[in-house]
Amino acid sequence: MSRFFSAKYASLQAYTPGEQPRDAQYVKLNTNESPFPPAPAVTAAAAQEAERLNLYCDPACTELCAAAARQYGLLPENVLPVNGSDEILYFAFMAFGDERHAFTFPDVTYGFYPVYANVNHVPAHIIPLREDFTIDPADYCNLGENIVIPNPNAPTGIALSVSQIEDIVRTNSDAVVIIDEAYVDFGAESCVPLLGRYDNLLVTQTFSKSRSLAGARLGFGLGNPALIQDLNTVKYSVNPYNVNRMTQAAGIAAMQSGDYYRQNCLTIVQNREYTTQALAEMGFETLPSKANFIFTQCPDIPGGALYQALRERGVLVRHFDQKRTENFIRVTIGSRPQMDAFLDAVREIRKERGI
Numbered sequence: 566m567s568r569f570f571s572a573k574y575a576s577l578q579a580y581t582p583g584e585q586p587r588d589a590q591y592v593k594l595n596t597n598e599s600p601f602p603p604a605p606a607v608t609a610a611a612a613q614e615a616e617r618l619n620l621y622c623d624p625a626c627t628e629l630c631a632a633a634a635r636q637y638g639l640l641p642e643n644v645l646p647v648n649g650s651d652e653i654l655y656f657a658f659m660a661f662g663d664e665r666h667a668f669t670f671p672d673v674t675y676g677f678y679p680v681y682a683n684v685n686h687v688p689a690h691i692i693p694l695r696e697d698f699t700i701d702p703a704d705y706c707n708l709g710e711n712i713v714i715p716n717p718n719a720p721t722g723i724a725l726s727v728s729q730i731e732d733i734v735r736t737n738s739d740a741v742v743i744i745d746e747a748y749v750d751f752g753a754e755s756c757v758p759l760l761g762r763y764d765n766l767l768v769t770q771t772f773s774k775s776r777s778l779a780g781a782r783l784g785f786g787l788g789n790p791a792l793i794q795d796l797n798t799v800k801y802s803v804n805p806y807n808v809n810r811m812t813q814a815a816g817i818a819a820m821q822s823g824d825y826y827r828q829n830c831l832t833i834v835q836n837r838e839y840t841t842q843a844l845a846e847m848g849f850e851t852l853p854s855k856a857n858f859i860f861t862q863c864p865d866i867p868g869g870a871l872y873q874a875l876r877e878r879g880v881l882v883r884h885f886d887q888k889r890t891e892n893f894i895r896v897t898i899g900s901r902p903q904m905d906a907f908l909d910a911v912r913e914i915r916k917e918r919g920i
């Protein structure tokens with residue numbers, strides 16, 4: 566730390582992103598990216614737009630908003646495109662949280678929420694998941710506090726139904742409820758249809774997972790026009806050109822390539838069921854996932870040791886070294902060859918240990 570670092574950040578615990586190795590020697594199942602490249606029309610659109618990189622992009626993302634509005638059945642004023650959905654979450658903590666307006670979220674969830682609370686000096690109200698790692702919706706009803714919940718939750722992969730979420734949104738009408746739908750395209754139900762009925766609901770989505778655009782950084786905030794306006798006030802106070810030219814073009818092309826991405830999502834879901842089944846045959850317990858990852862534990866090998874042994878065999882997964890999660894590993898669902906490489910490595914590790 567330099568002697569210039571502001572005292573207000575002295576105790577900040579920054580988020581640690583999953584490893585992004587620079588060489589390709591790993592089977593990379595650690596940050597929930599798609600194993601499939603973007604659709605050909607997406608790469609072409611981005612390449613064409615690259616010729617105009619000397620000019621600033623459209624700060625209002627006019628065409629991208631129109632395309633997203635059509636795709637989600639909303640109006641452009643319901644949509645705010647952002648630099649990855651992490652950015653809309655950050656904007657929302659800035660816009661709706663302060664010392665007297667806490668944010669509530671589960672104890673086992675996306676690791677960025679406590680960091681956003683901390684950096685914005687917003688109190689975090691943390692509610693433990695049930696013993697089986699499910700969210701009890703009743704814990705969140707009538708709280709009168711801002712809430713953020715991923716659906717499906719990460720890193721568990723467990724989803725709530727839209728009607729369970731609607732109860733939470735309806736009974737907290739004087740606070741903002743954010744549903745983080747980063748993984749919704751792999752089998753959960755979207756809350757976008759609720760937006761017409763509730764002015765306190767903000768749905769966030771990302772093109773990083775199901776749309777193969779993690780490296781382009783594109784997410785969306787979807788909500789009532791007044792909420793979106795507040796978030797725009799924050800955006801224009803921080804970084805008006807937050808979604809670059811190539812990403813705006815790529816996003817529009819991605820929305821025109823729906824069939825390609827739907828097929829990829831189906832493949833991922835099949836690979837998820839295949840992997841879960843193969844692990845079950847080895848005695849693993851896997852939480853019921855509706856995401857492009859699984860959270861699984863081996864009865865005989867602690868999560869940290871399994872993570873390390875997989876790494877030594879060139880397979881990267883994620884391990885969360887906290888009390889409730891330390892026995893688990895989170896495994897991104899990739900292509901079938903990637904999942905076979907992972908399963909083979911697990912079999913070898915067990916064999917070596919005489920299990």
Ligand SMILES: *Cc1c(COP(=O)(O)O)cnc(C)c1O
Nearest residue numbers: 649650651675715747771773784
């Ligand atoms: C991956 C992820 C995000 C954000 O991803 P971006 O790449 O910033 O769009 C948000 N929430 C959860 C729960 C995630 O896992």
